[in-house]
Amino acid sequence: MFQQVDCVRHDGFMDKQPKYRQVADALRREIDSGVYESGTRLPSESDLSARFAASRNTVRSGLSLLVGEGLISSSQGLGYEVRRHEVFELNASRFEDLSFPQSGDAYSTDVTNAGRRPHQTFRVEMTTTPEYIANRLKVAAGSRAVLRFCHRFVDDVPWSTQATHYPEWLVEKGPRLTEPGDIAEGTTRYLAGLGIEQIGYADEIAARMPTPEEARLLEMGPGVPVLIWTRTGYSQEAPVRCTITTFRGDLNRMNYEIGDLSARSENEAQ
Amino acid sequence: MFQQVDCVRHDGFMDKQPKYRQVADALRREIDSGVYESGTRLPSESDLSARFAASRNTVRSGLSLLVGEGLISSSQGLGYEVRRHEVFELNASRFEDLSFPQSGDAYSTDVTNAGRRPHQTFRVEMTTTPEYIANRLKVAAGSRAVLRFCHRFVDDVPWSTQATHYPEWLVEKGPRLTEPGDIAEGTTRYLAGLGIEQIGYADEIAARMPTPEEARLLEMGPGVPVLIWTRTGYSQEAPVRCTITTFRGDLNRMNYEIGDLSARSENEAQ
DNA sequence: TAGTGGTCTAGACCACCTC
DNA sequence: AGGTGGTCTAGACCACTAC
Numbered sequence: 001m002f003q004q005v006d007c008v009r010h011d012g013f014m015d016k017q018p019k020y021r022q023v024a025d026a027l028r029r030e031i032d033s034g035v036y037e038s039g040t041r042l043p044s045e046s047d048l049s050a051r052f053a054a055s056r057n058t059v060r061s062g063l064s065l066l067v068g069e070g071l072i073s074s075s076q077g078l079g080y081e082v083r084r085h086e087v088f089e090l091n092a093s094r095f096e097d098l099s100f101p102q103s104g105d106a107y108s109t110d111v112t113n114a115g116r117r118p119h120q121t122f123r124v125e126m127t128t129t130p131e132y133i134a135n136r137l138k139v140a141a142g143s144r145a146v147l148r149f150c151h152r153f154v155d156d157v158p159w160s161t162q163a164t165h166y167p168e169w170l171v172e173k174g175p176r177l178t179e180p181g182d183i184a185e186g187t188t189r190y191l192a193g194l195g196i197e198q199i200g201y202a203d204e205i206a207a208r209m210p211t212p213e214e215a216r217l218l219e220m221g222p223g224v225p226v227l228i229w230t231r232t233g234y235s236q237e238a239p240v241r242c243t244i245t246t247f248r249g250d251l252n253r254m255n256y257e258i259g260d261l262s263a264r265s266e267n268e269a270q
Numbered sequence: 271m272f273q274q275v276d277c278v279r280h281d282g283f284m285d286k287q288p289k290y291r292q293v294a295d296a297l298r299r300e301i302d303s304g305v306y307e308s309g310t311r312l313p314s315e316s317d318l319s320a321r322f323a324a325s326r327n328t329v330r331s332g333l334s335l336l337v338g339e340g341l342i343s344s345s346q347g348l349g350y351e352v353r354r355h356e357v358f359e360l361n362a363s364r365f366e367d368l369s370f371p372q373s374g375d376a377y378s379t380d381v382t383n384a385g386r387r388p389h390q391t392f393r394v395e396m397t398t399t400p401e402y403i404a405n406r407l408k409v410a411a412g413s414r415a416v417l418r419f420c421h422r423f424v425d426d427v428p429w430s431t432q433a434t435h436y437p438e439w440l441v442e443k444g445p446r447l448t449e450p451g452d453i454a455e456g457t458t459r460y461l462a463g464l465g466i467e468q469i470g471y472a473d474e475i476a477a478r479m480p481t482p483e484e485a486r487l488l489e490m491g492p493g494v495p496v497l498i499w500t501r502t503g504y505s506q507e508a509p510v511r512c513t514i515t516t517f518r519g520d521l522n523r524m525n526y527e528i529g530d531l532s533a534r535s536e537n538e539a540q
Numbered sequence: 541t542a543g544t545g546g547t548c549t550a551g552a553c554c555a556c557c558t559c
Numbered sequence: 560a561g562g563t564g565g566t567c568t569a570g571a572c573c574a575c576t577a578c
Contacts, residue, residue, distance in 0.1 A: 003338075013377040016485070018546080018547060019547080020548085025482075044562075044564085045564065046562090053551045054548080055548065055550065055551095056550090056551095057391065057547095057549070058546070058547080058548055058549080060564085061548090062327055067479075067481065068338055068492055069479045069481070069482075070478060070479045074565090075556085075564080075565065076555060076563070076565095077555075077557035077558080077563050077564065078557065078563065079560080079562095079564070080564085089474075092526070093528060094388070102352065108547090134453045154355075154562080157545090162445075179338035181530045185505070199524075200527070200528060200530040200531050200532075200533070200534070201527070201528040201529060201531075202523070202526075202527055203526040204525050205497075205524045205525075205526075206357070206497075206519070206523045206524075207519035208340055208495065208496045209339045209493055209494075209495065210339075210518065212295075212341070223338075223479055224479075225478065225519065226477070227475075234529075234534060236530070236532070237533050237534065238533050239534070249476070249477035252300045253476045254474070254475045254476075255472065255473065255475075256363075256471075256473040256475075256526055257470075257471070258363060258470060258472075258473065259468075259469050259473055260471035260504070261470040261471075261472060261504055262470075262472040263505060263507055264470070264504060269480040273552075286569075288565080288566060289567075290566075290567085299568065314543075314544060315544080316544090324567080324568090325568045325570095326564090326568095326570095327567070327568070327569085328566080330545085331567090345544090346545050347543080347544050347545065347577075348544070348545080348574045348575085348577090349543095349544060349545070402575085
């Protein structure tokens with residue numbers, strides 16, 4: 001049953017929490033302790049309103065806190081549901097390994113190996129380079145570039161978007177970069193066949209809340225951040241591409257392996 | 271001036287946006303286009319209420335959307351302010367380079383080099399290993415471990431928390447791991463001196479909304495995610511430590527360098 | 541003291557889902 | 560039809576900041 005629990009500050013004074021926080025704290029505790037399990041429904045707003053002796057609006061404030069924490073989600077007509085957490089791991093340090101042959105691209109391979117069904121849509125554009133990209137490709141901001149855009153799904157759930165920019169000078173050497181639609185052997189492999197091999201990557205990883213556009217493309221509700229992964233690929237002479245991948249933060253984790261990990265595989269841990 | 275702008279869906283139908291979304295969209299557009307710059311104040315709720323012909327509560331709903339996106343923040347008695355964005359970059363692929371001598375630890379060095387003032391508090395505990403850590407250290411869940419916890423600040427702004435677990439068998443070889451307070455030469459260097467050298471790392475990076483406890487420690491307002499960086503360090507024989515670092519997502523970016531990046535430094539880009 | 545955001549209420553109506 | 564959440568209002572009082 002609900003208890004009116006105030007917080008004791010470290011200086012010993014009682015700190016009265018507002019009612020909507022008490023509601024959120026109580027429900028969060030119950031979710032954490034398994035009273036409401038993943039995927040199950042919470043009581044309705046009016047039930048909670050009665051239980052906490054608060055107006056419906058106050059209960060809604062509390063619930064919206066939990067939504068903002070990514071703990072629960074709501075749908076009209078259905079109610080509030082405890083979010084499930086299922087993550088897909090992506091090994092970024094061997095993502096573009098060309099040493100073993102693969103039919104499709106690295107993404108499809110990874111997803112299929114995990115027993116999931118990949119799906120993607122492609123778009124190719126000629127654009128002018130925004131400053132963020134231009135700095136990384138070492139070209140003038142506003143110069144022309146090819147943008148290959150990819151929207152990826154796993155089991156029909158939107159998973160990530162990927163935008164790769166190639167500088168104009170590279171497109172002259174590899175004209176197929178402007179082809180709409182997928183390049184069967186993968187663009188990295190195609191470029192390698194032309195003598196342009198990527199021998200180094202600079203990766204940058206950041207997290208933030210999605211823009212409305214990102215939330216729309218990835219069908220993300222509130223309380224879920226995005227992981228932004230920027231990879232700049234270098235040949236011996238110059239940067240040759242810059243890829244910005246936007247992941248749903250609740251569904252993805254990135255892994256890097258550095259150095260000698262021979263001690264890892266001896267005894268397979270979960 | 272405010273215009274009533276509804277959205278045109280791709281199927282051609284008009285989609286009436288609720289009023290609080292119109293408020294959020296209008297303000298977001300104005301922030302993006304520079305009408306309100308970083309660090310400046312927005313008009314008050316009652317001003318906006320008049321401008322949009324909406325009740326104060328409706329305006330608040332719109333503003334709370336923008337707060338949830340991390341675009342603005344509010345403080346009682348002051349008003350709403352457009353968030354500043356200033357990121358600290360952390361190079362994770364050379365974070366623990368032991369090849370050049372350093373007086374303090376890698377963190378202090380990095381921060382000082384950036385012209386900022388580092389500060390940290392330490393705590394050492396004997397704990398039982400939670401499952402997540404135990405899997406990575408290849409020890410039984412619930413077995414004993416040393417936890418070295420570190421709370422880090424930059425210019426007195428809470429920056430990150432770091433919790434490193436060492437398995438019990440390692441502590442017997444390196445008893446100073448249980449010393450409260452910092453180990454001057456760094457724990458990695460101390461262990462290397464005992465013949466336990468970390469020759470490989472497995473890194474995992476995830477993003478999510480902070481728990482209330484994390485939000486408290488890092489003084490994060492709503493709309494800011496955390497970056498969770500889990501690094502497991504391996505010696506030739508076995509995993510020797512597991513470090514979980516929790517960063518404020520709005521202040522940090524992680525970088526990895528992979529392979530040959532000699533083409534990068536030729537012409538320094540910003 | 542005046543102005544700001546923070547909390548809370550009671551009630552209205554709408555949109556969506558299930559039966 | 561009945562229950563769920565989504566939107567919106569009008570007004571009250573409180574807590575904090577500035578002057």
